[in-house]
Amino acid sequence: MSTSALRSPLLRVRGLVKHFHLPRRSLFHAPDVVRAVDGVSFDIWRGKTLGLVGESGCGKTTTGRAILQLMRPTAGAVYFEGTDLCQLSDKDLRPFRKGIQIIFQDPYASLDPRVTIGTAIAEPLMIHKICQTKEEARERVQELMRRVGLNPYFINRYPHEFSGGQRQRIGIARALAVDPDFVVLDEPVSSLDVSIQAQILNLLQDLQAEMDLTYLFIAHDLRVVRHISDRIAVMYLGLIVELARGLDIYDAPLHPYTQALLSAVPWTDPRLARQHQRIILEGEVSSAANLPSGCRFHPRCPMAEDRCRVEAPALREVRTKHWVACHLV
Amino acid sequence: MNTVSLPHMQYAIHEKSEASGHIGGMMQIDAEHSEIPLAPVGEAQERPLLQIKELQTQFETKQGIVKAVDGLSLELYEGEVVGLVGESGCGKTMTALSIMRLLPENGQIVAGEIGFDGVNLLQRSGEEMQRIRGRKIAMIFQEPMTALTPTMPIGRQISEAMEIHLGLSRQVAKERALELLAHVGIPSPQARFGDYIHQFSGGMRQRVMIAIAFSCQPRLLLADEPTTALDVTVQAQILDLIKNLAQEAGMTALFITHDMGIVAGSCDRVAVMYAGRLVEVGSVDDVLLKPLHPYTQGLLGSVPSLHSEPGERLSSISGLPPDLVQLPPGCKFWPRCPLADERCKQEEPLLEQYGASQAACWKADYRSDSISESK
Ligand SMILES: Nc1ncnc2c1ncn2[C@@H]1O[C@H](COP(=O)(O)OP(=O)(O)OP(=O)(O)O)[C@@H](O)[C@H]1O
Ligand SMILES: Nc1ncnc2c1ncn2[C@@H]1O[C@H](COP(=O)(O)OP(=O)(O)OP(=O)(O)O)[C@@H](O)[C@H]1O
Ligand code: SF4
Ligand SMILES: [Mg+2]
Ligand SMILES: [Mg+2]
Numbered sequence: 199m200s201t202s203a204l205r206s207p208l209l210r211v212r213g214l215v216k217h218f219h220l221p222r223r224s225l226f227h228a229p230d231v232v233r234a235v236d237g238v239s240f241d242i243w244r245g246k247t248l249g250l251v252g253e254s255g256c257g258k259t260t261t262g263r264a265i266l267q268l269m270r271p272t273a274g275a276v277y278f279e280g281t282d283l284c285q286l287s288d289k290d291l292r293p294f295r296k297g298i299q300i301i302f303q304d305p306y307a308s309l310d311p312r313v314t315i316g317t318a319i320a321e322p323l324m325i326h327k328i329c330q331t332k333e334e335a336r337e338r339v340q341e342l343m344r345r346v347g348l349n350p351y352f353i354n355r356y357p358h359e360f361s362g363g364q365r366q367r368i369g370i371a372r373a374l375a376v377d378p379d380f381v382v383l384d385e386p387v388s389s390l391d392v393s394i395q396a397q398i399l400n401l402l403q404d405l406q407a408e409m410d411l412t413y414l415f416i417a418h419d420l421r422v423v424r425h426i427s428d429r430i431a432v433m434y435l436g437l438i439v440e441l442a443r444g445l446d447i448y449d450a451p452l453h454p455y456t457q458a459l460l461s462a463v464p465w466t467d468p469r470l471a472r473q474h475q476r477i478i479l480e481g482e483v484s485s486a487a488n489l490p491s492g493c494r495f496h497p498r499c500p501m502a503e504d505r506c507r508v509e510a511p512a513l514r515e516v517r518t519k520h521w522v523a524c525h526l527v
Numbered sequence: 528m529n530t531v532s533l534p535h536m537q538y539a540i541h542e543k544s545e546a547s548g549h550i551g552g553m554m555q556i557d558a559e560h561s562e563i564p565l566a567p568v569g570e571a572q573e574r575p576l577l578q579i580k581e582l583q584t585q586f587e588t589k590q591g592i593v594k595a596v597d598g599l600s601l602e603l604y605e606g607e608v609v610g611l612v613g614e615s616g617c618g619k620t621m622t623a624l625s626i627m628r629l630l631p632e633n634g635q636i637v638a639g640e641i642g643f644d645g646v647n648l649l650q651r652s653g654e655e656m657q658r659i660r661g662r663k664i665a666m667i668f669q670e671p672m673t674a675l676t677p678t679m680p681i682g683r684q685i686s687e688a689m690e691i692h693l694g695l696s697r698q699v700a701k702e703r704a705l706e707l708l709a710h711v712g713i714p715s716p717q718a719r720f721g722d723y724i725h726q727f728s729g730g731m732r733q734r735v736m737i738a739i740a741f742s743c744q745p746r747l748l749l750a751d752e753p754t755t756a757l758d759v760t761v762q763a764q765i766l767d768l769i770k771n772l773a774q775e776a777g778m779t780a781l782f783i784t785h786d787m788g789i790v791a792g793s794c795d796r797v798a799v800m801y802a803g804r805l806v807e808v809g810s811v812d813d814v815l816l817k818p819l820h821p822y823t824q825g826l827l828g829s830v831p832s833l834h835s836e837p838g839e840r841l842s843s844i845s846g847l848p849p850d851l852v853q854l855p856p857g858c859k860f861w862p863r864c865p866l867a868d869e870r871c872k873q874e875e876p877l878l879e880q881y882g883a884s885q886a887a888c889w890k891a892d893y894r895s896d897s898i899s900e901s902k
Contacts, residue, residue, distance in 0.1 A: 253758040253759075253760065254758055361847055361848075363847070364847075391614040391615050391785065391848065392614070392785060392826060392829040392830055393614060393825060393826065393829045393843055393844035393848075394843075394847075395829065396828070396829035396830075396841035396842070396843030396844070397843045397844075397845070399831070399841055399843075400840055400841055400843060403838065403840070418758065418759070420759065421788075421830060421831040421832070421833060422831055424831065424833065424837055425831030425835075425837055425838065425839075425841070426837070426838070427837070444837050445837065448833065458760055459759060459760060461763075462759040462760045462762065462763035463759060463788065463833065464762075464763075464766075464786060464787075464788025464789050464791060464792050465788055465791055465792060465833065466787045466788050466791050466815065466827065466830055466832065467791060467815070467816070468791040468792075468811045468812050468815050468816065469812070469816075470791075471788070471791040471792035472792075474792070476763050476767070478763060478764055478767065479760050479764070481714075
């Protein structure tokens with residue numbers, strides 16, 4: 199690896215925007231626009247994990263999919279090792295597809311029930327011509343299965359014969375089959391029981407270390423995100439409101455939304471739980487189809503001032519490597 | 528063991544759909560007596576409000592008999608909040624539905640007793656149970672859509688039940704329903720009274736369920752993962768709401784969850800469930816800070832802490848959850864237990880007292896000793 203590769207991020211996202219246009223309600227209405235992702239920028243360095251947290255509907259999945267070009271962004275740039283993926287045609291994108299993979303939340307939905315797991319894991323190997331023969335692919339599949347903690351003996355079984363945690367392992371094996379550099383993990387453990395969740399988190403960490411993987415880890419569980427991430431981006435209604443090293447965010451959250459989010463995490467130590475004061479947010483969550491004026495958080499913000507209702511705050515570096523978008527910070 | 532066989536116990540889930548729209552069921556209450564006095568603290572511990580003895584609930588399936596609840600005994604005392612925790616499929620919901628006698632059609636209570644306020648619910652007729660449900664025992668379901676009617680305005684869902692069963696006039700029932708909606712934090716209840724459930728967000732729906740559950744001031748509240756589907760900030764609001772309402776009314780509550788954090792913040796005692804039975808019971812402090820059972824320890828170790836070094840390996844429980852059709856002999860946890868020995872594989876440990884907690888583990892004795900020594 200060249201020194202410049204060490205110094206520059208593997209992935210640079212700049213001003214990423216993804217809007218959805220809903221069907222017109224009538225001829226006289228302008229079409230409704232859902233501003234799911236509305237100008238998001240961040241970097242991820244090789245071998246590191248950026249955690250992306252925020253409430254349901256804030257645009258986490260859309261961000262992940264727009265980065266991978268699974269849906270083409272409305273605007274912005276996604277530099278992968280210096281190349282802007284947004285500018286590439288579908289054909290030119292193809293060689294990059296191998297290097298960037300996604301693991302979905304729902305291990306049930308992402309596997310074809312009629313295909314054995316051996317075939318499912320082998321599929322990307324054949325598509326990307328990593329293996330030339332079936333025998334070669336089979337060997338590689340067995341090796342991958344061992345690596346993610348599945349018994350290779352199960353190679354000819356169908357997805358329904360596996361538990362949720364095992365299916366998630368299959369999804370991981372499939373994504374890693376092509377030896378990617380960068381993996382988007384979209385809520386990879388949210389549907390799993392805590393004990394299985396811990397097994398998968400340990401596995402993801404081991405694989406990252408072994409294969410020098412770079413992760414974008416999307417989740418809404420703040421304990422999980424703190425555990426796995428080097429840096430964390432907090433998203434609210436299509437925008438990043440705070441971005442910093444994980445420990446900085448947890449020890450000294452600066453944005454009122456991050457503070458409320460963190461204070462709502464239930465503490466597992468009953469002594470602390472009793473002393474703990476939660477910041478209870480009033481008001482309903484707004485939607486990306488009907489955005490509030492000014493700071494998008496102002497209708498729920500306990501500290502909102504007049505200025506917050508009219509002027510949108512920019513994301514600024516208020517401390518070293520700690521970015522916040524709030525007028526009061 | 529005190530086992531009663533109950534041939535008349537096949538309660539089908541259609542009882543629930545009959546009463547759909549008002550889980551608050553057939554409520555019979557007169558407005559004057561709707562205030563339940565707080566139990567005096569001294570007396571509170573005398574007789575449990577709810578006493579489950581050796582409950583066994585089973586399902587007939589093609590694969591065989593699923594032992595969803597398998598000899599569970601638990602007591603809830605007046606005014607306390609008890610957490611019921613355990614992994615998916617261990618039988619938490621079926622325990623609650625057994626108490627309500629609202630099991631799915633292929634489910635059956637085959638043995639045990641459920642004492643509520645001195646009477647065995649398993650010997651009540653279907654009609655008597657309808658009167659108890661909603662009036663004396665209310666349940667908040669994990670998925671509010673299963674308990675709310677999509678075709679009836681939400682306000683009517685609360686007020687109609689109160690009209691029929693509390694004998695309130697339409698006007699009074701509506702006023703009370705409006706008060707309840709405001710109380711659970713629905714903004715401008717007057718305006719939202721005529722809305723339908725699909726116009727509400729997940730958190731709002733859960734609030735409507737809570738309003739219905741509390742409308743008759745039941746003595747026992749069964750809350751089945753009331754916040755699992757919600758975002759953390761909304762989750763915190765809802766938990767506080769249930770806790771405050773229960774406290775105000777001096778209500779006894781069973782909180783079903785898989786989140787140890789919710790137990791720590793909301794419960795007095797906690798019961799840990801594995802494969803249809805309890806493996807540990809004790810005060811929240813004892814169980815969460817000094818767990819006796821290896822399963823409890825594993826569960827606690829699996830949750831990333833907010834205080835540990837990020838990236839530290841989690842001490843996960845190995846293996847897979849048990850198959851309730853083919854449970855192993857001996858301790859049900861042994862295939863996943865790091866301490867298992869020959870005896871564990873053959874003899875089943877029962878719940879026994881160790882210090883202030885109870886645990887079902889052959890090694891709990893040794894563990895509680897070593898914990899007190901190390902103090
Ligand atoms: N194909 C689409 N058409 C229209 N709107 C969409 C589409 N996909 C997503 N949205 C909207 O965009 C917003 C962001 O959705 P997204 O799925 O990215 O959220 P999320 O943060 O991943 O939420 P969750 O935690 O629930 O998965 C939401 O308001 C959603 O309703
Ligand atoms: N209708 C049914 N027929 C057969 N088995 C059933 C039925 N309903 C539930 N079960 C089984 O009974 C067991 C206990 O289910 P229950 O719903 O009580 O679990 P739980 O602890 O509430 O899990 P979760 O945390 O996922 O809600 C499970 O193993 C489940 O598969
Ligand atoms: S009885 Fe044995 S197998 Fe069961 S939990 Fe205790 S040590 Fe483990
Ligand atoms: Mg998503
Ligand atoms: Mg359940």
